[in-house]
Amino acid sequence: MALIELDGVTTIFGRRPRRALDAVRGGAGKAALLAEWGHTLALDEVSLAIEAGQVFVLMGLSGSGKSTLVRHVNRLVEPTAGHVRVDGVDVLALDRAGLGAFRRRMVAMVFQHFGLLPHRPVIENVAYGLAIRGERRAAREAKAAEWIARVGLAGYERHYPAALSGGMQQRVGLARALAVETPILLMDEPFSALDPLTRAELQDLLADLQRDHGRTIVFVTHDLDEATRLGDRIAILRDGVVVQEGTPADILERPADDHVRAFVGAIHRPRRAGRDAARPAGQSPSRPLASPSAG
Amino acid sequence: MNAAVDYLVVSHGDAFQAFADSLLVVLVWIERGLRGAPPAVVLLAVALLALLAGRSLRLAAAMAAVAWLVGALGLWDQAMQTIAIILVSVGIAVVTGLPLGVLSARYRPVRAVVVPFLDLMQTIPSFVYLIPAAMLFGLGKVPAILATVVYATPPLVRLTDLGIRQVDGAVAEAARAFGATRGQVLRGVELPLALPSIMQGLNQTTMMALSMVVIASMIGARGVGETVLLGLQRGDPGEGFVGGLAIVLLAIAFDRITQAYGQRLQARRGLSG
Ligand SMILES: Nc1ncnc2c1ncn2[C@@H]1O[C@H](COP(=O)(O)OP(=O)(O)O)[C@@H](O)[C@H]1O
Numbered sequence: 001m002a003l004i005e006l007d008g009v010t011t012i013f014g015r016r017p018r019r020a021l022d023a024v025r026g027g028a029g030k031a032a033l034l035a036e037w038g039h040t041l042a043l044d045e046v047s048l049a050i051e052a053g054q055v056f057v058l059m060g061l062s063g064s065g066k067s068t069l070v071r072h073v074n075r076l077v078e079p080t081a082g083h084v085r086v087d088g089v090d091v092l093a094l095d096r097a098g099l100g101a102f103r104r105r106m107v108a109m110v111f112q113h114f115g116l117l118p119h120r121p122v123i124e125n126v127a128y129g130l131a132i133r134g135e136r137r138a139a140r141e142a143k144a145a146e147w148i149a150r151v152g153l154a155g156y157e158r159h160y161p162a163a164l165s166g167g168m169q170q171r172v173g174l175a176r177a178l179a180v181e182t183p184i185l186l187m188d189e190p191f192s193a194l195d196p197l198t199r200a201e202l203q204d205l206l207a208d209l210q211r212d213h214g215r216t217i218v219f220v221t222h223d224l225d226e227a228t229r230l231g232d233r234i235a236i237l238r239d240g241v242v243v244q245e246g247t248p249a250d251i252l253e254r255p256a257d258d259h260v261r262a263f264v265g266a267i268h269r270p271r272r273a274g275r276d277a278a279r280p281a282g283q284s285p286s287r288p289l290a291s292p293s294a295g
Numbered sequence: 296m297n298a299a300v301d302y303l304v305v306s307h308g309d310a311f312q313a314f315a316d317s318l319l320v321v322l323v324w325i326e327r328g329l330r331g332a333p334p335a336v337v338l339l340a341v342a343l344l345a346l347l348a349g350r351s352l353r354l355a356a357a358m359a360a361v362a363w364l365v366g367a368l369g370l371w372d373q374a375m376q377t378i379a380i381i382l383v384s385v386g387i388a389v390v391t392g393l394p395l396g397v398l399s400a401r402y403r404p405v406r407a408v409v410v411p412f413l414d415l416m417q418t419i420p421s422f423v424y425l426i427p428a429a430m431l432f433g434l435g436k437v438p439a440i441l442a443t444v445v446y447a448t449p450p451l452v453r454l455t456d457l458g459i460r461q462v463d464g465a466v467a468e469a470a471r472a473f474g475a476t477r478g479q480v481l482r483g484v485e486l487p488l489a490l491p492s493i494m495q496g497l498n499q500t501t502m503m504a505l506s507m508v509v510i511a512s513m514i515g516a517r518g519v520g521e522t523v524l525l526g527l528q529r530g531d532p533g534e535g536f537v538g539g540l541a542i543v544l545l546a547i548a549f550d551r552i553t554q555a556y557g558q559r560l561q562a563r564r565g566l567s568g
């Protein structure tokens with residue numbers, strides 16, 4: 001049995017998601033639902049199985065439902081229909097206390113915009129998850145200090161987040177998520193807000209950490225380089241539907257449809273004059289260094 | 296309306312009396328402490344408070360000088376009475392306004408009720424509720440405090456509500472993702488991040504409480520407001536002016552100290568986050 005299982009997950013945002021669901025079951029797609037109901041079909045019958053120890057990458061254009069999907073694992077978002085099981089537990093059946101305990105013990109998360117506590121120094125940010133669990137200050141700060149060193153921030157314990165660069169802030173975010181030593185790590189575009197060099201550094205750091213610790217990671221990105229570099233498996237989302245799921249080699253060599261082929265094209269022909277035609281509209285360049293800046 | 300007030304006076308008079316008595320105990324206790332202490336000790340306390348709030352010796356010295364000036368006007372005793380009333384009023388405003396602000400930030404229906412109610416509290420002339428308050432509690436300090444609370448609490452509620460709603464959703468989400476309970480999110484994220492806004496509310500509340508002291512003295516509160524009122528009644532502009540000056544000096548002291556604290560809070564965060 002897979003560690004994380006999503007089964008027929010459909011998620012609709014709007015005032016009356018349950019009624020909109022009937023329309024979806026009657027055949028309405030994302031565009032029709034938005035036009036006729038003013039509701040957003042964020043995920044449409046998504047089923048995935050993620051094995052323990054894998055780095056599972058979710059890819060797709062902006063708005064395709066990646067953030068929504070990853071938030072189902074720790075129930076920051078609840079589906080309109082479907083099931084979510086983690087380690088055999090029906091996550092949607094947990095009561096408030098059970099959900100709190102589940103989040104504290106099973107899943108940690110890293111965010112695109114870091115989500116650090118601006119009023120607390122680095123050490124307290126990294127120790128945050130441990131504090132939430134009620135660990136004593138001395139114990140949690142000792143652990144936090146180890147993780148701060150592990151992500152290369154030794155000496156910055158008493159600095160406030162605002163005094164750090166984006167890359168350093170995300171190292172804090174990473175240390176905070178690792179310090180709780182949960183089996184599952186959710187990462188929602190953790191490196192997208194960083195410049196290319198910093199991004200590469202942090203990808204290396206994550207790869208190192210993963211080699212040592214072997215967590216189950218659900219990693220969201222819209223960058224195919226990053227996906228093939230870090231992922232054991234990749235799922236590609238389009239308009240809330242998983243259009244292909246497989247190993248990086250599967251995706252690169254046997255794209256399931258034109259949409260996936262367009263992604264692959266973007267990485268294989270990044271420097272050709274015609275590259276913009278090969279890249280889906282709205283997709284940011286997968287190799288920012290090689291691309292002229294916007295405008 | 297009259298019948299309702301009569302009914303309250305007759306049937307719940309005891310309850311109001313008990314409430315008034317306990318309020319009075321606190322007030323008298325603070326007042327006695329302030330008036331009984333040697334002025335030098337009070338000046339030192341003011342300086343220390345300013346130092347803690349702003350971490351600036353200059354501010355501390357300036358605030359002690361302002362407090363000394365009040366004494367030099369010959370209104371030391373009255374000023375201590377006024378400060379006691381302000382402290383109790385602001386205390387009640389915090390105890391009621393802060394939770395109300397939190398609730399209205401969290402629950403939309405609560406806000407839908409609270410906001411128009413606050414508008415009402417700030418716009419109806421104080422005398423409209425001073426009269427029934429005086430009927431319920433008699434003339435004196437208690438109705439004066441209640442009138443002050445009614446008038447001064449709204450900004451604290453508004454700015455607590457605003458401050459919490461403006462908290463970066465990503466930070467609160469991160470806290471929830473790590474399994475924080477609602478209370479932990481409130482205490483660890485929402486209140487601290489809203490604190491600069493809450494401090495601004497507290498500052499405004501204090502200023503508004505001070506602006507009520509003359510009206511409060513009309514229903515029997517002692518203090519610098521009384522001095523202004525006497526000046527008014529006797530047609531003695533000099534006395535009225537001195538009393539007004541003392542109120543301004545107190546306002547400056549409260550304002551500078553709370554502002555300094557708020558600014559230091561913001562500076563530490565660098566405000567870029
Ligand atoms: N809280 C929300 N309320 C309404 N619509 C939302 C909400 N969150 C996401 N959406 C919509 O759901 C769709 C998927 O969004 P998201 O999961 O954030 O995509 P991605 O992370 O792939 O960019 C988008 O159309 C987005 O506008």
Ligand SMILES: [Mg+2]
Nearest residue numbers: 066067068189
């Ligand atoms: Mg997203």
